[in-house]
Amino acid sequence: MLKLKIEDIFQIRKNVALSGYEIEFENGTKIYLTKRRTIISLLILIKYGEGTEADLAKGSNKIAEIKQILGDKIPEGYIQEFYGDANKPYSELWNEEGFTWIDNLKGGRSGKSQKYILKIEDYFKFFEISHKAFRKSPSNAEKELIRQKQNYKCNLCGAKILEKSKIKPDTYAKDRRKEVFDHRIPIEKGGKARILTIFKLCVSIVINQNGKFAIFVL
Secondary structure, eight states, X not given: OOOOOGGGEEEEEEETTTTEEEEEETTSOEEEESOTTHHHHHHHHHHHSEEEGGGGSTTOSHHHHHHHHHGGGSOTTSSOSOOSSTTHHHHHHHHTTOOTTSBOOTTOEXXXXXXXXXXXXXXXXXXXXXXXXXXXXOOHHHHHHXXXXXXXXXXXXXXXXXXXXXXXXXXXXXXGTBEEEEESSOGGGTOOOSGGGEEEEEHHHHHHTTTOSOEEEO
């Protein structure tokens, strides 16, 4: 069975050809990533088998342990001292990197933090082709076409919504007025960044969907 160890990493560097990063092991195998901040969350999962948002927050010693083990195998600045939004480095392993075999245990928590688990039997999956998310905001012309098609209303709740610049400070229920452009099929589930696959919503709907959508907030 394939085993991954932090100690067996040869180098972590940019991969210019793929517009991202790669973790190369001493045996020549490589894991490709698109986001720099997902590097630390993946390293923690490889090292400890599980991780939580608290591992990346201020006061945790796990980041320092990882950096000490790697030494000059990783460029300065690739790993922050701590992460203010500690959820993103983990959630983006799913949403951006396509590593959907990492178990985020619905309801599984360590204290107040969401817990993530990497199983040894899933190590080999990192070296298979995974669908990376590609997000592209619609152009101004495309946004206006979508607005007209939907009669300037939220596609789901029907609320009349406006561009951010047209919302006044005293506007009532701003979340029901502010527009968001989103994918009908989430990018991480195979959706495409094309005008025919994007619709307009109000922020209130997106919030109530618990982050289900990939969003472009204007």
